[in-house]
Amino acid sequence: MYKTDGVVLRTRNLGEADKIVTVYTKTKGKVVAVARGARRIRNRLLSSTQMFTHGRYLFFDGKTLDTLCQGEIVLSFQPLRDDLDKMAYAMYLCELVDVFVEEGEPSPEIFVLLINSLKMVNEGQVLLALRRFELRLMKCLGYHPEMHHCISCGTEPEAIIYFSKEGGIVCSHCKPQFSTTHIVSRGTWELTKRLLDWEWSRISILHPSAFSLVEIEHCMRDYIDYRLDRPLRSLGFLQTLKQF
Ligand SMILES: [Zn+2]
Structure with a gap:
């Protein structure tokens, strides 16, 4: 017991x-x-x-x-069960934990991450909560995206920064070695590092641009899907809601 x-x-x-x-x-x-x-x-x-x-x-x-x-x-x-949009987002968070975590492997950090993210969705800070959750969950699971140096040659990023699902940022010289990459603006790059490293109390004071949140969404969609062997069911639900 x-x-x-x-x-x-x-x-x-x-x-x-x-x-x-x-x-x-x-x-x-x-x-x-x-x-x-x-x-x-x-x-x-x-x-x-x-x-x-x-x-x-x-x-x-x-x-x-x-x-x-x-x-x-x-x-x-x-409220997460009463509001269809919030429900879809909360289902997405829960499904990510369900598919990435095996039974009998406790992580107090993931537990706190899940509770705090559900609270943020509940309070309406949905997009920031989702992006923070995706980044931090990857970090907790040992899939920390490299955001400081090019994952191929190790140099610091120059004017244009790319992101690869294979592990993090890529410089313009190494870009041709990767099949698909996303361009990441400076603002998004800075925001991503904060979402990965900052504590909760500081996250709530962030006011990121919608543009940066969309850039991170695209990067993390590829990054997460690359590490899964089947599509997430909650994404289909989210897609259907967006169409209405
Ligand atoms: Zn490089």
């Missing part, structure tokens, strides 16, 4: 009234567990096992699957 804080990343129905929940926990990393009766109206687990909920959970170890037997809500993140 173990008790730990966690965030519900994903849920799916099981049988008549049960749920299988994927929870990213502070001390055990990703846990997949059965929540018995969690779909019944009067069940105590009904609200604490909803998507995005930050709760304090009690699990029982099982042979194949653990059982989530108690949950106490710390932050319900209800």
